Amino acid sequence: xxxxxxxxxxxxxxxxxxxxxxxxxxxxxxxxxxxxxxxxxxxxxxxxxxxxxxxxxxxxxxxxxxxxxxxxxxxxxxxxxxxxxxxxxxxxxxxxxxxxxxxxxxxxxxxxxxxxxxxxxxxxxxxxxxxxxxxxxxxxxxxxxxxxxxxxxxxxxxxxxxxxxxxxxxxxxxxxxxxxxxxxxxxxxxxxxxxxxxxxxxxxxxxxxxxxxxxxxxxxxxxxxxxxxxxxxxxxxxxxxxxxxxxxxxxxxxxxxxxxxxxxxxxxxxxxxxxxxxxxxxxxxxxxxxxxxxxxxxxxxxxxxxxxxxxxxxxxxxxxxxxxxxxxxxxxxxxxxxxxxxxxxxxxxxxxxxxxxxxxxxxxxxxxxxxxxxx
Amino acid sequence: xxxxxxxxxxxxxxxxxxxxxxxxxxxxxxxxxxxxxxxxxxxxxxxxxxxxxxxxxxxxxxxxxxxxxxxxxxxxxxxxxxxxxxxxxxxxxxxxxxxxxxxxxxxxxxxxxxxxxxxxxxxxxxxxxxxxxxxxxxxxxxxxxxxxxxxxxxxxxxxxxxxxxxxxxxxxxxxxxxxxxxxxxxxxxxxxxxxxxxxxxxxxxxxxxxxxxxxxxxxxxxxxxxxxxxxxxxxxxxxxxxxxxxxxxxxxxxxxxxxxxxxxxxxxxxxx
Numbered sequence: 001x002x003x004x005x006x007x008x009x010x011x012x013x014x015x016x017x018x019x020x021x022x023x024x025x026x027x028x029x030x031x032x033x034x035x036x037x038x039x040x041x042x043x044x045x046x047x048x049x050x051x052x053x054x055x056x057x058x059x060x061x062x063x064x065x066x067x068x069x070x071x072x073x074x075x076x077x078x079x080x081x082x083x084x085x086x087x088x089x090x091x092x093x094x095x096x097x098x099x100x101x102x103x104x105x106x107x108x109x110x111x112x113x114x115x116x117x118x119x120x121x122x123x124x125x126x127x128x129x130x131x132x133x134x135x136x137x138x139x140x141x142x143x144x145x146x147x148x149x150x151x152x153x154x155x156x157x158x159x160x161x162x163x164x165x166x167x168x169x170x171x172x173x174x175x176x177x178x179x180x181x182x183x184x185x186x187x188x189x190x191x192x193x194x195x196x197x198x199x200x201x202x203x204x205x206x207x208x209x210x211x212x213x214x215x216x217x218x219x220x221x222x223x224x225x226x227x228x229x230x231x232x233x234x235x236x237x238x239x240x241x242x243x244x245x246x247x248x249x250x251x252x253x254x255x256x257x258x259x260x261x262x263x264x265x266x267x268x269x270x271x272x273x274x275x276x277x278x279x280x281x282x283x284x285x286x287x288x289x290x291x292x293x294x295x296x297x298x299x300x301x302x303x304x305x306x307x308x309x310x311x312x313x314x315x316x317x318x319x320x321x322x323x324x325x326x327x328x329x330x331x332x333x334x335x336x337x338x339x340x341x342x343x344x345x346x347x348x349x350x351x352x353x354x355x356x357x358x359x360x361x362x363x364x365x366x367x368x369x370x371x372x373x374x375x
Numbered sequence: 376x377x378x379x380x381x382x383x384x385x386x387x388x389x390x391x392x393x394x395x396x397x398x399x400x401x402x403x404x405x406x407x408x409x410x411x412x413x414x415x416x417x418x419x420x421x422x423x424x425x426x427x428x429x430x431x432x433x434x435x436x437x438x439x440x441x442x443x444x445x446x447x448x449x450x451x452x453x454x455x456x457x458x459x460x461x462x463x464x465x466x467x468x469x470x471x472x473x474x475x476x477x478x479x480x481x482x483x484x485x486x487x488x489x490x491x492x493x494x495x496x497x498x499x500x501x502x503x504x505x506x507x508x509x510x511x512x513x514x515x516x517x518x519x520x521x522x523x524x525x526x527x528x529x530x531x532x533x534x535x536x537x538x539x540x541x542x543x544x545x546x547x548x549x550x551x552x553x554x555x556x557x558x559x560x561x562x563x564x565x566x567x568x569x570x571x572x573x574x575x576x577x578x579x580x581x582x583x584x585x586x587x588x589x590x591x592x593x594x595x596x597x598x599x600x601x602x603x604x605x606x607x608x609x610x611x612x613x614x615x616x617x618x619x620x621x622x623x624x625x626x627x628x629x630x631x632x633x634x635x636x637x638x639x640x641x642x643x644x645x646x647x
Binding site for chain 2: 048051053073074082083088089090099100103147
């Protein structure tokens with residue numbers, strides 16, 4: 001059992017810089033948990049505290065139920081994979097992988113078996129006699145994973161392990177890591193600033209900002225029900241569009257009022273929860289894929305159509321990104337490749353308000369029923 | 376078209392520089408084959424006929440003994456100073472401990488103060504320790520070398536990645552093992568070049584042995600060479616031969632380690 005429990009974890013660097021505060025997280029055994037957030041949000045600090053590489057200023061860290069605050073890294077039954085691989089340059093791949101086992105006085109035959117087994121899984125058998133400088137980035141990353149695997153640890157800690165790889169290799173290594181997690185059936189704690197990595201790999205994602213947890217949820221829930229504008233903007237690519245307006249009500253129901261436009265919420269979305277915000281400024285959040293420029297959608301979402309100017313049209317192959325401008329507001333729409341909108345065109349676009357999000361413009365917390373709390 | 380004249384010019388400049396460096400050395404070798412009195416009458420470009428006499432003069436005194444003294448002192452100083460500098464530099468570069476900045480400032484101040492200023496106090500101190508007329512004052516104080524600590528700290532800060540040290544900690548290494556088994560592998564080029572400098576400084580050191588050594592059996596090479604004179608006459612020929620012979624270990628060391636010396640010096644200055 002290697003469930004991890006972090007209770008009220010706090011980290012303060014001298015003289016008085018708080019990196020992490022009030023961090024509470026329960027990670028069940030064998031889960032793949034991703035800590036994600038922008039640079040400086042404290043995610044690596046949390047990982048290093050779990051590893052024992054950073055002292056914990058306050059709170060309790062338990063691994064497998066055992067208090068770990070004062071336990072040195074080597075006794076925590078963890079393995080860590082670093083961003084820059086952190087291989088020992090003067091040792092061969094075999095030696096790099098076997099080093100920790102030798103220190104633990106594991107019998108030689110067992111060391112050989114484990115190293116060869118890990119090398120076979122990672123497809124680096126033919127590299128075992130080489131030194132790290134003779135390996136490519138991807139191969140080095142595999143060796144770093146292999147070094148962690150041979151330990152057969154209770155917890156794998158991975159600190160942005162794919163950041164130094166090129167885009168293609170990163171995509172394939174993502175799949176490899178998911179397979180590896182299934183195969184090893186061990187707890188993985190993965191740190192990244194890349195929301196794509198977080199969404200594709202994590203069973204549970206912890207979104208962090210400025211040392212605080214913003215939301216802990218499954219990838220789909222984070223995407224569909226972000227708890228605040230930060231999470232909504234951080235998760236999703238291209239990121240969510242935000243428009244400041246006023247929530248108003250007339251005979252046709254609740255709508256967002258902008259300087260020149262009024263866009264209405266569909267009947268099924270309107271509810272009593274909107275009354276509290278009626279007449280108040282709110283922030284509307286719309287995902288790029290919920291903005292349409294085709295005739296059928298303009299008819300379907302006729303109550304939520306605005307005029308816009310196409311500043312740039314980017315063909316991505318299977319889809320087109322339209323960068324739109326309307327009354328000083330910038331919007332991004334993700335539309336199908338069959339779109340007729342081109343750079344410089346004046347177009348009408350429809351917004352699926354049934355999927356739109358509302359946020360308080362002051363504290364940026366989600367207001368809408370999409371959080372699943374209000375109605 | 377411009378390249379060839381430029382190349383010729385560069386080659387000529389390099390040859391001139393080589394000549395400027397090698398010629399005095401060549402003259403030293405040649406002058407060691409002449410009688411002292413002859414040296415001031417001729418320009419000794421070609422070998423003279425007094426080599427055997429000069430050799431006899433040099434070997435009739437304590438030459439081999441002084442040679443041995445210098446050699447073992449230089450080896451001890453090199454090993455101990457390199458190790459202590461690397462360990463202290465590593466601590467300053469990689470550990471966060473109370474008073475680190477202040478202590479490092481002390482190292483920097485020591486680096487800036489001329490050693491000559493402390494000579495009288497040093498001799499007095501050695502006398503208090505009972506180390507006068509022993510080799511200990513030439514070995515033990517050299518272990519705390521502020522230049523070495525400063526240089527290794529600067530090098531280690533950039534050359535040894537923190538992640539590798541962290542990886543070693545997670546793998547199960549203690550701090551001592553991390554230093555000897557992991558960190559040393561990264562700093563070997565700098566350590567080697569620093570060791571060569573320590574060897575050179577110790578071998579050539581004249582002032583410190585002059586202050587603390589009185590017994591001729593304990594003389595080092597520079598003292599021995601300086602002693603090749605009587606009240607009435609200085610034997611320059613023999614002295615120059617002694618200097619030539621004294622240079623041999625340095626030349627051997629440089630021939631074997633020149634590449635790593637250059638690598639270490641340049642990598643200490645430029646972050647890779």
